[in-house]
Amino acid sequence: MKIYRLHYPHEQQALDLEPSAVAVGFFDGLHRGHQNVINKMEEIAESEGLKKAVMTFDPHPSVVLSPKKQRTTYLTPLDIKLGMLEARGIDYCFVINFSSALAGLSPDEFVQQYIMALDIKEVVAGFDFTYGKLGKGNIDTLSRYESFNTTGVGKITEGEEKISTTRIREDLAAHDLAHANLILGRPYEVKGVVVQGEKRGRTIGFPTANIEPEYRYHLPAKGVYAVTMQLDNEGTVHKGVCNVGVKPTFHDNLERVSIEVHLFDFDESIYGENVTVHWHHFIRPEWKFNGIDELKAQIAKDKQKAIGLLENA
Template structure:
């Protein structure tokens, strides 16, 4: 898959690689609803002999046009989204920088100055997708705004347990610590990546940017350190620091890359950390 970063200064006629069917959206988390949109685009592209593209944006529009100081809780960094798109069979990933200038682009200009120069022939998106300044454009207006050079497919939402799967729903589950529920919406356990810093018997996990952590508490996880998955527990403090409780906490100072699968909240442990005399972190049973 080829990833192409786009901002308002690009000449998109030079950027475009070939005609495509494009899935359009922010796709934070690439949950089952997003996957349905992308898979629909992939099937349509194969049917008419075109490549498949994903068009997305970064940062989140709320960071640019939302309330001052409003914090956006991301589920995945753009690079990890790209990996998921690639596994879904996407050929091109167009990532548009969402800037104040882009936020002022009218809906028709988005179609005429972005989608058409990128040689988008068909757009697939969720039924409630909007675009352009103040979200005035939608899939019902896109065909007309393209001069009928672009056709569209509207994908209905996916539900689990009578709930519409959405990035907002997943964020709410994480905020409540319901990590065991996430495979119902993501199709897999939620994963984060970062580094483990081991000093004097402590093992702190420092996560990369653009992941979301659950609240203070103890959680069952699986950690991958380059030699297979190891199941254990982590403790998140009220300061949102994360500590690996083992098994096998290295005693020597070391730093290495890890990724974690968040399995479930472990309610048998109180979310409290104390410093033992030997400087080791211990959890307190409830």
């Protein structure tokens, strides 16, 4: 997959592009709704003999447009998103820097610079896609251009509710992991590296791997979860129980959230290993216990519950 990182203005003559069909959107999470847009683009590209392309943006537009509600954590950080797109056989990915200058372009200027200049022949986007200054461009305005075709993809729902990145983030914050995974279409995952921790787990019989996320992920809410963890260099997957939180039994005012995974039937040193944690089931919120014995008893219960939940994982 060829990746083109574009700023405004960009060097049009420096790009060596064949005609393409492009799916346009931010696509954080690449959830089932996003997959539907990309699937439609691929269908059109194959039918028309075009390259398959995705156009996305970085950072999230809210960083420029909504400073009070800016989104700086992601379900699929850019590098992860690019890897997922490459794995499905996308030919081109246009990563457009979302800056104040870009946000100030009129809808027509955006089309001239980032659709026509890139030899795009088919544009596919969700029904609610907007572009240009103040978001005045939409599917209807795109459809008025004659140099390319536009296809709008309708709303994808689960039950009666639209599948969206916002809803997944809300689900993760509310411990509704089951619903988040349902509309994602897969277990939520975070990539990281195993780093040195406080090593308290081994002293109470439950050694843990302390995971430092590689990117600015939107983490599940503080609590205990049944997870699987892949050792990326080996490709092996192990089952475990994970605590996301601040360890209130040991700390009164710790703010930094940690991710600690206790793997079942595993006793190897894996410091420095790159891993991927897959969140499968929520078990309970993070609690403060009255002492070590109470904590140990609860962790044993959490482990047994996780073993049962992950029986078919």
